[in-house]
Amino acid sequence: MARIKILKCEHFDDNLALPTYETKDAAGADIRACLPSRDSLVIEPGARILIPTGLKFEIEPGFEVQVRPRSGLSLKTQLLVVNSPGTIDADYRGEVNIIMGNFGNEKHIIKHGERVAQIVMAPIHQATFEVTDELSQTERGEGGFGSTGLK
DSSP, X not given: OOOEEEEEOTTOOTTSOOSBOSSTTOSSEEEEOOOTTSSEEEEOTTXXXXXXXEEEXXXXXXXXXXXXXXXXXXXXXXXXXXXXXXXXXTTOOSEEEEEEXXXXXXXXXXXXXXXXXXXXXXXXXXXXOOOOSOOOOOSSTTOOSSTTOOO
């Protein structure tokens, strides 16, 4: 099992849980907002903000941590994790922040300690890039963006 080392930032609230898998077979661990003010953040309509978590990760080489939306939050509000899935690289050592956007018409409040996203550990494979004069042919060819239809 891969391991993530966690360093708590100076402003981390020890009353908050570390990322947690809420069910036995959950793929994603919920991560919480850790606001230095211990208060709340307002996300205005159309705005994007960084939500601090108070945590720094050391991820094993060969892995990434993907930041994804929590499905309930996305269904019940107009909030979205903007760069979903976001990638936390194995060599990044700064605080993990969640890029959240409000795509609704009303402001939304994020409270200190609220579960705002989920993180999923995933293996990565770096590619070798090779320039060529031609690509092999496939049945699909250059068709994309809905070219295969709806049914």
